[in-house]
Amino acid sequence: MPELPEVEYTRQRLSTWLGRGPILACTIDDARLVRPARPSAVAADLVGRTITRVERKGKWLRLVLGGNLSLFVHLAMTGWFERASSDEPLRHERARITVRGGKGGKTGEKKSHVAYVDPRRWGRWIASDSEIPAWTALGPDPLREKVAPDVLHAKLARRKKQSIKEALLDQSLLAGVGNIQAAEALWKAAIDPRSPAASITPAELRAILRGIDWTIARTLKDLAKGDAGEKDPWIAYGHKGLPCPRCGAHFVRIDLGGRTTTFCRACQK
DNA sequence: ATTATTGTTGGTAG
DNA sequence: TCTACCAACAATAA
Numbered sequence: 629m630p631e632l633p634e635v636e637y638t639r640q641r642l643s644t645w646l647g648r649g650p651i652l653a654c655t656i657d658d659a660r661l662v663r664p665a666r667p668s669a670v671a672a673d674l675v676g677r678t679i680t681r682v683e684r685k686g687k688w689l690r691l692v693l694g695g696n697l698s699l700f701v702h703l704a705m706t707g708w709f710e711r712a713s714s715d716e717p718l719r720h721e722r723a724r725i726t727v728r729g730g731k732g733g734k735t736g737e738k739k740s741h742v743a744y745v746d747p748r749r750w751g752r753w754i755a756s757d758s759e760i761p762a763w764t765a766l767g768p769d770p771l772r773e774k775v776a777p778d779v780l781h782a783k784l785a786r787r788k789k790q791s792i793k794e795a796l797l798d799q800s801l802l803a804g805v806g807n808i809q810a811a812e813a814l815w816k817a818a819i820d821p822r823s824p825a826a827s828i829t830p831a832e833l834r835a836i837l838r839g840i841d842w843t844i845a846r847t848l849k850d851l852a853k854g855d856a857g858e859k860d861p862w863i864a865y866g867h868k869g870l871p872c873p874r875c876g877a878h879f880v881r882i883d884l885g886g887r888t889t890t891f892c893r894a895c896q897k
Numbered sequence: 898a899t900t901a902t903t904g905t906t907g908g909t910a911g
Numbered sequence: 912t913c914t915a916c917c918a919a920c921a922a923t924a925a
Contacts, residue, residue: 631903660920687904704904706922720922748921750904762905789915799905808903865903886917888901 630687630703632771632804633847638709639684642691645711645742649678649727650694652739658722661746662753670755674699674725686766686803700754700763701744707751712741720747766803770840775802781833784825792828792836793821794885805840807887808865809847813839815864818874820896821889822882864890 630638654674656667677693684690691699701707712718723744744751754760768775780801787795795801796810805813814821816839819832828836850861860866863873868881868890877894 634903702905704920705902706904747923748902750920752905787914797904806903885915887904 630705630707631806631809631847632687632769633809633844633851635684635687635689635703635804636771636848637851638703639682639689642682642689642709642742645709645740646679646682646691646725646727651675651677651679651725651727653726654724656723656753657717658746658749660749661722661744661751662755665755670753671723673697673755679727685763685769685772686799687806688763688766688803690763696757698756698759700752700756700760702752702762704746704748704750704752706748707744707746710743710745712743715741718743718745720745722746722749722751723753765800767799767801769803770837771804771844775837777830777833777837780837781828781830784828784833787825790825791821791884792819792823792825793889794887795825796836796840797885797887802840804844807889808862809840809843811865811890812843812863815839815872815874815891815896816842818896820893821884821891864892866890 651674654671656662656671659667661667662670674693677695677697680692680694682689682691687702689701691701693699710718712724721743725742727740729738729740783801784795793810793814796805797807813836817832817835819836847861864879867879870879871877872879872892872895875892875895877892879890879892881888881890883889
């Protein structure tokens with residue numbers, strides 16, 4: 629379930645799980661994951677390298693390895709990392725990285741298995757000695773850097789046909805916002821997701837950016853609490869037919885650019 | 898059986 | 912070069 633907050637949470641956990649390197653073993657069982665590279669070649673290239681740090685930009689992860697190599701990872705819709713306690717592959721496991729050490733273990737002895745699981749197999753692993761185009765093309769990440777409202781406003785002004793909701797999903801404009809966070813941010817900003825991107829005023833854009841900061845921070849806080857918070861954390865997303873907590877009207881669901889969009893007709897203008 | 902799903906990409910057309 | 916649109920990718924769950 630990865631949008632910016634979930635990928636950031638993944639980054640933090642990977643840092644802990646893999647931070648002690650070096651990589652003792654790596655298996656890649658799915659050719660799709662690394663295409664057009666060969667799985668065995670990528671896996672062999674990773675073994676022996678230390679994971680210096682784990683970075684994130686938008687929904688992309690970057691594992692910075694020794695020897696000037698980086699592993700760029702995108703989780704797509706259904707990819708995630710999970711610690712495995714045995715050598716048995718998990719259901720839908722596509723790859724695995726094993727490092728020495730691990731949380732709580734003594735140095736040297738224990739191995740730490742980190743499995744990559746992805747039922748739908750849309751995720752990507754790309755090993756590269758330089759920044760890949762998908763990473764370079766990303767717009768500013770609202771959690772990592774201050775987004776310049778005037779720059780974004782100028783870009784939105786060129787989107788004559790696109791709704792603001794669709795524009796928020798464009799990773800070259802803003803990196804990390806997905807379908808859920810866009811719905812939540814537009815609800816917070818009280819902006820109709822169908823509004824033409826080009827019609828958004830600077831004041832409205834500032835409200836949207838505040839909404840994005842709000843929903844990201846809130847989601848990160850929920851993730852940090854762990855799986856204890858099992859209740860539905862969303863206010864607008866997936867709430868078709870339920871009352872809007874701000875005005876009491878019922879949320880409606882529409883399609884925008886092929887993605888489901890839930891919003892409140894009464895108070896999102 | 899049908900429909901829905903947290904995301905990108907590659908092709909086409911303009 | 913930029914924008915717009917759409918099918919494709921694949922495995923579940925309701």
